[in-house]
Each structure stands twice: as structure tokens, then as C-alpha cells.
Amino acid sequence: MTTCKSTPSGPLRDAAGVAKYRHEALAAVLQVRLVPDEQPRLCVLARQRRRDPYAGLWALPSGPVEVDESIEASVRRHLTDTVGVTALSHLEQLETLSTPGRDPFDRTIATAHLGLLPWTAEVDLPEHAAWHCIDDLPAMAFDHDGVVVRAVERMRAKLSYTNLGFALAPAEFTMAQLRDAYAAALGHEVSATNLQRVLKRRGQLEATGGVHAPGSAGGRPGTVFRFARAELEVTDPFATLRP
Amino acid sequence: MTTCKSTPSGPLRDAAGVAKYRHEALAAVLQVRLVPDEQPRLCVLARQRRRDPYAGLWALPSGPVEVDESIEASVRRHLTDTVGVTALSHLEQLETLSTPGRDPFDRTIATAHLGLLPWTAEVDLPEHAAWHCIDDLPAMAFDHDGVVVRAVERMRAKLSYTNLGFALAPAEFTMAQLRDAYAAALGHEVSATNLQRVLKRRGQLEATGGVHAPGSAGGRPGTVFRFARAELEVTDPFATLRP
DNA sequence: TCCGGTTTTCGCCTGCGAGTCGAAAACCTC
DNA sequence: GAGGTTTTCGACTCGCAGGCGAAAACCGGA
The missing domain is CATH 1.10.10.10 (Winged helix-like DNA-binding domain superfamily/Winged helix DNA-binding domain)
Structure with missing residues (x-):
């Protein structure tokens, strides 16, 4: 029903002149990972970006929300499609990120989630995806490092x-x-x-x-x-x- | 930089075919209100809708997010512009609502906030805006009744x-x-x-x-x-x- | 000025739940 | 069977929330 009135150079707007945004579903998936002969460690799932912006840096799994799904459904869909995670034992909304300029290529809004996996879940990771221990995180793209920090905080608080x-x-x-x-x-x-x-x-x-x-x-x-x-x-x- | 490829009948999409959404900034503003010779009561600020959808029902103050502002800045701006609230003592993000069909006229996503006012703050309410006591709420538009419930829950939990x-x-x-x-x-x-x-x-x-x-x-x-x-x-x- | 009524403040006691420690239980290998 | 290892259970301490009653500080009226 919406018609397009935007010019190619400006932001996308609908018939009433209201701006419209690309919305990303974002998840910090945490798991206590067991390594033989070592203490288990808390890790987060990330993908190494191939394209700009932030090519080469690590980013949380994400993807655009489609018109016929809720954000939570979108998170589950992208986790299945991009990193093969299907057996989440918990998923909850964390926060929505909207600072202008957080994505240098587009004006996007992202809703971050906290996902958990039991320590027995084994995920077949695709190329360019890996687990990173919480106490030894690499540099992350966008505002994703903050998301990981707050995901861990939320999980720790709720554990008690x-x-x-x-x-x-x-x-x-x-x-x-x-x-x-x-x-x-x-x-x-x-x-x-x-x-x-x-x-x-x-x-x-x-x-x-x-x-x-x-x-x-x-x-x-x-x-x-x-x-x-x-x-x-x-x-x-x-x-x-x-x- | 985004160009428009959508047809008038479909959802708005950018050059890459990614759907874009109208994003609403939404706030449940709570205040302990003093009435002479009575016990003070917890109330929420709402506006009576003039237009469809849900014309006549009460709704929380809201408005679309502009391209050069964060959602939180947008909440403050709309609260000032539509109900004259400028002296919030607290504002935090609650949750983001995205169920398809939550707005029967458009596919919108809304980020709800919890706002608090000290009991001494006096707000000059415009027409069609009013305080409603928490234990005697009217029927509300969209999914706003749930937002009020969770705003009160959040406030009560954080008070302790x-x-x-x-x-x-x-x-x-x-x-x-x-x-x-x-x-x-x-x-x-x-x-x-x-x-x-x-x-x-x-x-x-x-x-x-x-x-x-x-x-x-x-x-x-x-x-x-x-x-x-x-x-x-x-x-x-x-x-x-x-x- | 004294006295009853009202509101606020302070100190003591209780109780619940988290945290610690050490002893006992149940298993292994040698 | 002896010594080592891991798990389990009970007893104790401690911090903090909650309740109760006495004391403090004010009023108005007799």
C-alpha cells in the first residue's frame, strides 16, 4: 500500500513522508564450551566479515527482518541459515541500537538478542564463523562489542x-x-x-x-x-x- | 544513497531489495500523582486517538523516528512536542514490538520506553491527553496495554x-x-x-x-x-x- | 503549664537465605 | 585393605530485610 516518494539521494520515505529504515535482527549466542583437560569457558559465536564496512572484523550473526515475520522469528531464521544454530535453549531481546552512523553505509536500526546453547550442543560452523572466548574477544564490527558485554551481563544477572x-x-x-x-x-x-x-x-x-x-x-x-x-x-x- | 525499487502495492524496499520499516518511538510515562485528601496513586500518561486505526481509544505518546536522531532522542522530542513533558527524571528502553499486523494500516516497528516523572512535576497537558491510574486503565490501542504492564513491572523491580x-x-x-x-x-x-x-x-x-x-x-x-x-x-x- | 493526640525516629529482636567449613560417604587403583 | 579422589550432607556464621515498641518532637486545648 505504501508508495515511494523518496529521491535517490535522500532517505527512503513513504507516501506520508515518514522515513523508513532497514531493520537488522542481531544475536549474541553464548555457550559454555568444554575443552578436554581444561576448565570450560564462556564463548560467543561470531562471523568474520568479508565485505565492507568493517571487512575482516568479527561481527555477530545478523540479517534483515522480513515483512511477514517478527524480529524474534527473524533472529531464529538467520541463525539457522547463516551459522547453523537451531537448538537454542533460550532467546530473549536485549536492546535496540539506533545511533545515526552506527552503520556507515546505511541508516539501519538493529535489535540485539541474547541466545544460549547448552554445553552439549554441537554446532556445525560454516566457514568464517568461530567461537570466541569472552575474556579474549577480537575487535568487533559496528557496536557489536557492546552488545556482547551487555549480553554477558544480562545472562549473569539472570543466573542469580x-x-x-x-x-x-x-x-x-x-x-x-x-x-x-x-x-x-x-x-x-x-x-x-x-x-x-x-x-x-x-x-x-x-x-x-x-x-x-x-x-x-x-x-x-x-x-x-x-x-x-x-x-x-x-x-x-x-x-x-x-x- | 538508497534508491527506490518498490512497487506501489508492495512493501518499501531499497536498491538491494531489503525491506524498510517505519519505526515508532513509544513511551509509557509514569508518575506518582498526589490528590489532596487521598492516597497518591501511580498513573500513566496517554492520548486519546482522533484517527483510525483505533480512533477513540487511548494510546501512549509516540511518533516516527527521524533519520538524524537516535530512538531515545526521538522519544524525548515527541514527548515534548505532543504532551509537553520535558522534565523526565528517568528514561530507559523497554522492548521493541514487531509482530506483523500490530498496526493494521502499515507494517511498523516500535521501540517502547519507560519514562518517570517526580511527583512534583506538573505537566501542562494538551487536549486529548490525560493521566490514567494504573489500577483503572481504559482500553488501549495497538499493543500499548501490554507495554504499560511491563513498564510498571520494570519500575517495580528496579525500585528494589x-x-x-x-x-x-x-x-x-x-x-x-x-x-x-x-x-x-x-x-x-x-x-x-x-x-x-x-x-x-x-x-x-x-x-x-x-x-x-x-x-x-x-x-x-x-x-x-x-x-x-x-x-x-x-x-x-x-x-x-x-x- | 500540663496533658492527650499525632507523627516521626530510633534501637532491639527475629528470621530467612547465602556462604563456609569439615566430616562422612562412595568410588577408584595399587 | 590402604591411600587417594570426588561427592554429599550437616552445622555454623553472617548480612540484611522486616516487625515491634519505646522515645522524641510537635500540635491544640484545658
Whole structure:
């Protein structure tokens, strides 16, 4: 229904003279990645740009929103198409970036998202895509470095006041595994004792009944747990000044 | 630099065939409003629509983003121009709405914001604009009722784990006034004792030295306080599982 | 000036949940 | 069976929110 009145040199405008913008769906996909004989580390998925602007720099997976989809659907579509990510355990909106000049070639608006993968998910990465550890990030294109920082902040905050832990872990796990995953995600040591007590008190943790075989070094076998619910729920945002 | 290739019947697209969208800057402006001889109440600013779609229904203040401004600057501009709000004590981004069909006349994307005014701010409302109490909202246009709900949720959550209280109150106030404002904002009774102790422990509260004259019914005069800082700062988002 | 009524302020106590520590349990290899 | 390793559980401490009652500071009226 919209007709075009813009001149080739100016911004695109509709019949009423209102400016229109290209809208990018953008995602910082985080995963606790296990490396044999090392502590697991928190990483983010990025692609190396082939074209200007910022050719050669790393950028978060993104793509334009189509007319018949919501931004969230667009994020999922582009993640599947460009980096082969289909098994997100969590996806939420982070922020919308709109500073004029953030894309030197066009006036674009982008909505950034936080995506999470369980540590067991294996992604077949295409060429020019790679995982980068959070504490050793390369230079990134556009405003994407800020997006990664805020994605990690959001995930860390929600790990403490929601049951977001389910998105880091697979269906079943031992407390030792979960402790290591939390430690990698939060960036500091975590006590398995305290973690188990906190999650149990909140009713997020259930024992499956099974036990996990001990490692080669021996030791008591760990009981296998699962998260009671796989949807995000807030524990108590009104920690203070409650009724 | 973008040229127009769209046909009059299809969506607007640039030279590369990428769809472009009208982007709306949207704000839910909340204020604790004082009515003489009544408890103060939390209200939201809305305008009654004159044109279709949703003519006659109430809608949050909004307007299209211009090419040379960020979304946040656009929100401030439209709030000034359409409802005369210039003294926001706080403004933050809430969420971006993009469901196809959310605007039956056009494919638009809107970024919703949370705005706060101190209870002393008096706004000269134009015709067709009014304050609506949160617990007695009229039917709203588009997806704006959901925006109001999430704006209130966000504010209530941040009142407990940030110093957002500074945005509700004027520069100076007594604990009794602040208690009433918190009670209206949170929707439940608040103890002045506990409120003062919590805010003091966090270093958010300072005594100015002055005292407020007692009311007509007498009583001990209240000491005058101010917030130590007027920028948002998080108290402790990592309440649990800290290092 | 004294007294009841009102509002604010302060100190003490309680209770919940996070964090720490150490001992016991359960497994390995030698 | 002994020694080493890992997991699990209980007991304790501590910080902070929340509740209660007494004391402080003001009013108006007798």
C-alpha cells in the first residue's frame, strides 16, 4: 500500500513522508564450551566479515527482518541459515541500537538478542564463523562489542534471580558439571554445595534417580539431576520492600 | 544513497531489495500523582486517538523516528512536542514490538520506553491527553496495554534492586512523603522504618539538615532527605552466587 | 503549664537465605 | 585393605530485610 516518494539521494520515505529504515535482527549466542583437560569457558559465536564496512572484523550473526515475520522469528531464521544454530535453549531481546552512523553505509536500526546453547550442543560452523572466548574477544564490527558485554551481563544477572541455568545445561547432569558451567558463565569460582542448596531451595532441581559413573581418577559417583522447568521464571525480583 | 525499487502495492524496499520499516518511538510515562485528601496513586500518561486505526481509544505518546536522531532522542522530542513533558527524571528502553499486523494500516516497528516523572512535576497537558491510574486503565490501542504492564513491572523491580527511587521524588523530601510514593508505585504498604534503613544502608539517602514543618494535625517534624545520586545504579544484581 | 493526640525516629529482636567449613560417604587403583 | 579422589550432607556464621515498641518532637486545648 505504501508508495515511494523518496529521491535517490535522500532517505527512503513513504507516501506520508515518514522515513523508513532497514531493520537488522542481531544475536549474541553464548555457550559454555568444554575443552578436554581444561576448565570450560564462556564463548560467543561470531562471523568474520568479508565485505565492507568493517571487512575482516568479527561481527555477530545478523540479517534483515522480513515483512511477514517478527524480529524474534527473524533472529531464529538467520541463525539457522547463516551459522547453523537451531537448538537454542533460550532467546530473549536485549536492546535496540539506533545511533545515526552506527552503520556507515546505511541508516539501519538493529535489535540485539541474547541466545544460549547448552554445553552439549554441537554446532556445525560454516566457514568464517568461530567461537570466541569472552575474556579474549577480537575487535568487533559496528557496536557489536557492546552488545556482547551487555549480553554477558544480562545472562549473569539472570543466573542469580531466575532459573536460567536450565539453558546452560542439557537435560541431565551432575552437580560437578553444573558447578563448572556456572563457574565459566559467571566468571568466578562456584561452590557446588551452595549451588545445590540454592537451586534446591528454589525448587529448580530434581534428582533423576540415576548416578553418573565416576571419572578415571575414581571418586564417589555423582547423582544425576535435571531442572524442574525449562521455561524462564523469576525467583524473586522484589527481593526487598516486599509486601 | 538508497534508491527506490518498490512497487506501489508492495512493501518499501531499497536498491538491494531489503525491506524498510517505519519505526515508532513509544513511551509509557509514569508518575506518582498526589490528590489532596487521598492516597497518591501511580498513573500513566496517554492520548486519546482522533484517527483510525483505533480512533477513540487511548494510546501512549509516540511518533516516527527521524533519520538524524537516535530512538531515545526521538522519544524525548515527541514527548515534548505532543504532551509537553520535558522534565523526565528517568528514561530507559523497554522492548521493541514487531509482530506483523500490530498496526493494521502499515507494517511498523516500535521501540517502547519507560519514562518517570517526580511527583512534583506538573505537566501542562494538551487536549486529548490525560493521566490514567494504573489500577483503572481504559482500553488501549495497538499493543500499548501490554507495554504499560511491563513498564510498571520494570519500575517495580528496579525500585528494589537499584536506586530508581530518585526518579519518583523531587530533590528534597521527608521519609513520610517517600514512603507514600513508594507505596503508590509498588502497589502495597511500605514501612517508613524499613525503607529508610534499606536506603541508608545502601548509601542512597542523605540528610540535608533541614526539617519539614509538621502538618495541621501536629506531630514531630520530619527531617529532610535527598538522594545521594541521581543516576541509575544497581545495588547488587548478583544477590546470589556471588564470588 | 500540663496533658492527650499525632507523627516521626530510633534501637532491639527475629528470621530467612547465602556462604563456609569439615566430616562422612562412595568410588577408584595399587 | 590402604591411600587417594570426588561427592554429599550437616552445622555454623553472617548480612540484611522486616516487625515491634519505646522515645522524641510537635500540635491544640484545658
